[in-house]
Amino acid sequence: MRLLRIRLTNFRGVADRELTFAEHGVTVVEGPNESGKSSTIEAFGLLLDELDSSRKEAVRAVKPRHSDASPEAEAEFRVGGYHLLYRKRWLRPLTELRILAPAPETLTGREAHERVLAILNQATDYDLFKALRVLQDKPFDVDRIAGSASLRAALDAAAGGAGPGDGSEDTLVQRVEKEFTRYFTPRNHQPTGEYRTALDAHTAATAEATDLAATLARVEADTERHGEVTARLADLQQRLLADRGDLEQLGQRAKNVETLRTRRDGADALVERASRDADLAAAAWTARQALVRGMSDYEGELTTLRDQIAAHAELRADADTRRTGAQAMHQSADEAHRLALRGYQAADADYRWMRDAHELERVRADREALAEADREVEAAAAESAATEIDDRAVDAIDQADRSVRDARTTIEVAAATVRVERLGGAVVTVTEARGAVPEARDGLEASQAAAMPSLPLSESSAAPAGSADSQAGLSAADSLTAGPATAASAAAIPEARAGAATTIATTTIATTPDLAAPLIRRITDPLVIEAEGILRITLAPGASERELRAKLDAAESALVALCHQTGVRDLAAARIRQQRHVEARAALVAAESARKRLSKDPAALADEQARLEARIADHLDRRDGSVLPPADRDEAETVAEHRRAESEETAANLDRVADALRSAEARANELVAEAQKLAGRAEHLAAEHEAARVRLAEARAAAEDQVIEQRDADAAKALAAAVQDRAAHDAAYREAEPDQVALLLGNARDVVGRTESEIAEARAELQHLAGRLDTVGDDLADRHREAEARRDAAEREKDSVTARAEAARLLRDTLLRRRDEATRAYQGPFKEQVERFGRLVFGASFGVTVDADLRVAARTLDGRTDPYAELSTGAREAVAMCVRLACAALVGPDGGVPVIIDDALGAADPGRRRMLGALLAHAGSPAGASAGAAVVAGAADAASAAAAPETPPEPTQIIVFTCDPDRYRAVGSAQVRSLGHNNDRDESPAS
Numbered sequence: 004m005r006l007l008r009i010r011l012t013n014f015r016g017v018a019d020r021e022l023t024f025a026e027h028g029v030t031v032v033e034g035p036n037e038s039g040k041s042s043t044i045e046a047f048g049l050l051l052d053e054l055d056s057s058r059k060e061a062v063r064a065v066k067p068r069h070s071d072a073s074p075e076a077e078a079e080f081r082v083g084g085y086h087l088l089y090r091k092r093w094l095r096p097l098t099e100l101r102i103l104a105p106a107p108e109t110l111t112g113r114e115a116h117e118r119v120l121a122i123l124n125q126a127t128d129y130d131l132f133k134a135l136r137v138l139q140d141k142p143f144d145v146d147r148i149a150g151s152a153s154l155r156a157a158l159d160a161a162a163g164g165a166g167p168g169d170g171s172e173d174t175l176v177q178r179v180e181k182e183f184t185r186y187f188t189p190r191n192h193q194p195t196g197e198y199r200t201a202l203d204a205h206t207a208a209t210a211e212a213t214d215l216a217a218t219l220a221r222v223e224a225d226t227e228r229h230g231e232v233t234a235r236l237a238d239l240q241q242r243l244l245a246d247r248g249d250l251e252q253l254g255q256r257a258k259n260v261e262t263l264r265t266r267r268d269g270a271d272a273l274v275e276r277a278s279r280d281a282d283l284a285a286a287a288w289t290a291r292q293a294l295v296r297g298m299s300d301y302e303g304e305l306t307t308l309r310d311q312i313a314a315h316a317e318l319r320a321d322a323d324t325r326r327t328g329a330q331a332m333h334q335s336a337d338e339a340h341r342l343a344l345r346g347y348q349a350a351d352a353d354y355r356w357m358r359d360a361h362e363l364e365r366v367r368a369d370r371e372a373l374a375e376a377d378r379e380v381e382a383a384a385a386e387s388a389a390t391e392i393d394d395r396a397v398d399a400i401d402q403a404d405r406s407v408r409d410a411r412t413t414i415e416v417a418a419a420t421v422r423v424e425r426l427g428g429a430v431v432t433v434t435e436a437r438g439a440v441p442e443a444r445d446g447l448e449a450s451q452a453a454a455m456p457s458l459p460l461s462e463s464s465a466a467p468a469g470s471a472d473s474q475a476g477l478s479a480a481d482s483l484t485a486g487p488a489t490a491a492s493a494a495a496i497p498e499a500r501a502g503a504a505t506t507i508a509t510t511t512i513a514t515t516p517d518l519a520a521p522l523i524r525r526i527t528d529p530l531v532i533e534a535e536g537i538l539r540i541t542l543a544p545g546a547s548e549r550e551l552r553a554k555l556d557a558a559e560s561a562l563v564a565l566c567h568q569t570g571v572r573d574l575a576a577a578r579i580r581q582q583r584h585v586e587a588r589a590a591l592v593a594a595e596s597a598r599k600r601l602s603k604d605p606a607a608l609a610d611e612q613a614r615l616e617a618r619i620a621d622h623l624d625r626r627d628g629s630v631l632p633p634a635d636r637d638e639a640e641t642v643a644e645h646r647r648a649e650s651e652e653t654a655a656n657l658d659r660v661a662d663a664l665r666s667a668e669a670r671a672n673e674l675v676a677e678a679q680k681l682a683g684r685a686e687h688l689a690a691e692h693e694a695a696r697v698r699l700a701e702a703r704a705a706a707e708d709q710v711i712e713q714r715d716a717d718a719a720k721a722l723a724a725a726v727q728d729r730a731a732h733d734a735a736y737r738e739a740e741p742d743q744v745a746l747l748l749g750n751a752r753d754v755v756g757r758t759e760s761e762i763a764e765a766r767a768e769l770q771h772l773a774g775r776l777d778t779v780g781d782d783l784a785d786r787h788r789e790a791e792a793r794r795d796a797a798e799r800e801k802d803s804v805t806a807r808a809e810a811a812r813l814l815r816d817t818l819l820r821r822r823d824e825a826t827r828a829y830q831g832p833f834k835e836q837v838e839r840f841g842r843l844v845f846g847a848s849f850g851v852t853v854d855a856d857l858r859v860a861a862r863t864l865d866g867r868t869d870p871y872a873e874l875s876t877g878a879r880e881a882v883a884m885c886v887r888l889a890c891a892a893l894v895g896p897d898g899g900v901p902v903i904i905d906d907a908l909g910a911a912d913p914g915r916r917r918m919l920g921a922l923l924a925h926a927g928s929p930a931g932a933s934a935g936a937a938v939v940a941g942a943a944d945a946a947s948a949a950a951a952p953e954t955p956p957e958p959t960q961i962i963v964f965t966c967d968p969d970r971y972r973a974v975g976s977a978q979v980r981s982l983g984h985n986n987d988r989d990e991s992p993a994s
Contacts, residue, residue, distance in 0.1 A: 005080060032965070043964070088101040232768050246755045354640050410554050844915065888961075
């Protein structure tokens with residue numbers, strides 16, 4: 004593969020950009036961050052991998068964030084003998100492919116996508132291309148190269164194998180793998196196909212035999228259990244009489260405990276009443292003492308408050324003087340600020356005028372974008388309306404379709420089976436009559452049978468006598484093949500079922516003078532068996548078969564009616580229409596979402612435009628014409644900022660003066676308020692002192708202090724006597740052990756209830772056992788023996804299939820093990836080429852250790868071997884670069900792919916970057932290609948290998964993307980492409 008050109012349009016933040024690459028050698032693409040370097044690599048990957056109709060997250064992520072445009076990518080490249088020009092657009096699907104060579108051709112849509120994939124799979128190793136690509140912010144280590152078909156072919160040639168172009172590397176393994184997948188799943192190696200079917204059949208037969216054996220054992224256990232439960236029921240009834248006697252005795256003890264509890268509660272009430280009396284007496288004595296203390300407290304507070312009022316008067320006089328001075332300073336500062344504010348308002352009006360003019364142009368552009376978004380929403384809404392279908396209708400069709408299938412299965416399973424075997428030489432005819440009721444059959448069956456033409460029984464229609472199908476009782480659908488008359492008669496079945504009771508559709512199942520093998524048939528409709536000139540037998544389905552046939556007819560009619568109502572042909576058509584409607588709704592939601600991101604509706608933008616135009620005109624009318632307007636928006640902003648600074652300075656001064664004035668006024672007001680509070684408090688204290696004196700006098704007039712104190716002592720003594728009496732009653736109550744009595748009484752009730760419940764359970768179990776024994780059939784043992792026979796047959800089939808499956812597994816494992824042994828032979832040529840390139844960077848002592856998956860496990864330098872994972876980041880990058888270039892050189896021109904590197908070698912020191920730059924130049928030169936050819940050819944040195952072929956190999960194409968031009972300055976033969984800042988993008992970052 005050779006990548007020639009990539010063009011991006013509306014891809015992330017890239018509006019339109021095209022890059023060309025040198026077909027051979029090194030191309031270095033330089034550009035700053037977010038200039039679209041990584042987006043170029045990402046676009047090429049999406050172009051090859053994703054359909055234009057894809058809605059994956061990777062596709063939606065490359066859409067421009069603030070634009071309704073669809074991302075688009077175009078690439079020109081050579082692969083094999085093809086020269087391709089491939090273009091794809093997502094979200095609004097478009098795919099175009101132009102094949103310029105070997106023969107001109109143009110394809111579009113999915114056909115173009117599939118053709119490109121076919122060419123890639125045929126002409127190049129796409130897996131190797133992905134493995135050799137270094138993406139930004141991804142690990143630099145090389146992985147997955149062991150699976151590359153082209154690299155494996157080249158290494159096979161170097162190891163002495165068939166080499167590239169043999170075309171039969173994995174043919175045997177593929178055939179064995181195909182045989183293996185007949186029996187096992189590819190991923191988890193679980194049984195599948197006929198192996199899974201045999202295992203399932205054996206499991207089902209074993210389960211059936213086990214279930215019948217368990218049923219037989221359960222019947223025997225139920226019989227034994229029935230006797231045990233009968234004996235236990237009699238014992239429980241005797242125990243219930245004793246439990247009820249214990250319950251009566253405990254009930255009497257509970258009544259005595261209740262009497263003692265009532266006496267104790269009465270003593271508690273007396274204690275509570277005495278306690279309340281004591282509390283009232285104590286409160287009265289406390290209140291009298293508080294009145295006496297209050298009188299002395301009020302007198303002290305009044306003396307202190309009068310001293311505070313005298314000191315406060317001097318502070319008020321000083322605060323009034325300061326407030327007068329602050330008022331004068333505030334008036335002067337306010338006049339200066341008003342003058343500066345008028346100047347700022349005039350300048351700010353000019354700046355807003357210039358800003359409104361700029362905003363007016365933006366609003367006009369937004370109105371145009373909104374109109375375009377509205378048109379897209381209308382188109383998506385029309386598509387959604389055209390494909391609309393009710394989800395409940397689709398679910399109803401699905402349910403009706405399942406009902407039809409279930410009814411057909413049920414009628415086949417439930418129908419009786421008849422076996423017809425010719426014993427003599429007479430011709431035997433078997434005829435099926437559909438749609439007839441029992442009353443109509445008797446009079447019509449003879450004429451129908453006589454009128455039906457005879458159809459020969461084909462060789463494949465009848466099962467031989469004694470065959471497995473015959474012994475298993477298969478239906479006629481499995482053992483018979485109907486002739487042309489059958490299809491014609493079957494076409495008349497629906498009309499026969501829907502018509503009068505006398506309408507019959509008949510089908511001749513078989514007629515032959517050589518009927519040697521038995522004929523087996525399910526009886527789902529009337530069946531006539533006639534031996535010509537000897538007898539005629541008519542077999543009619545029972546009532547259950549007719550009901551099942553009626554259910555099938557009803558289900559088919561319901562399905563047809565639902566499809567007709569919905570306007571679809573069948574369930575598949577309904578699913579397709581439902582999917583189209585979902586896609587249309589998704590497109591409508593996307594269009595509406597894009598419309599919502601524009602924030603405003605057209606009416607709001609129109610109002611905003613009118614408002615801006617009116618505001619600009621109003622400013623021009625009110626502006627002083629004698630003052631020159633600003634030249635532009637910047638000058639207006641500068642003048643406004645200057646005036647604003649002056650206004651803010653005078654405002655700050657005014658605020659400082661105002662703060663001083665407010666502080667002086669606040670202090671004066673605070674002192675006035677404090678004076679008022681002190682006066683009010685003095686007045687309040689005087690009134691409280693007088694009121695306290697009056698209350699104390701009134702209280703002593705009602706009762707002296709000694710009387711109140713004596714009442715308190717008497718109430719305390721009464722409370723102590725009541726508490727002592729309650730203690731005596733409480734002790735008597737506890738001696739009766741109330742908790743124990745309550746516990747025993749409750750437990751006795753539970754015991755009686757438990758015994759009654761066990762009696763009820765025993766009676767119910769007896770009824771259940773009797774019912775289960777009645778439902779068991781008399782033929783249970785026979786059915787068990789038949790199930791064991793089917794289990795043995797299924798086990799034999801399982802063993803046979805298992806033997807074949809295990810043989811396929813053994814053959815596959817053996818071949819894969821042998822192929823892995825051969826793969827280890829590839830390590831030598833691969834190691835030699837990696838070391839050839841590595842010595843150009845690390846020196847002559849460089850060596851590597853390669854594992855079975857062609858991964859570098861360790862590096863050897865100056866006689867010291869270190870694991871690859873323990874090397875520094877810069878050393879690992881250098882070794883990985885050698886591995887990539889070695890793979891590209893080994894594959895050569897037939898399977899070669901470009902090596903793409905995005906912002907790598909950031910951890911390498913300057914000296915190593917110079918060596919790696921020289922290595923890149925060497926790998927992209929004819930000398931580097933000849934070195935790879937020398938390894939593949941197994942020559943003694945690179946020079947002789949380069950001279951041997953008639954056509955020299957093509958140099959490797961290497962494409963490097965970097966944001967640091969100095970990092971790859973050492974690549975002497977590189978062709979440089981420079982990218983500027985992505986000025987044509989929106990706010991979406993271009994990676």
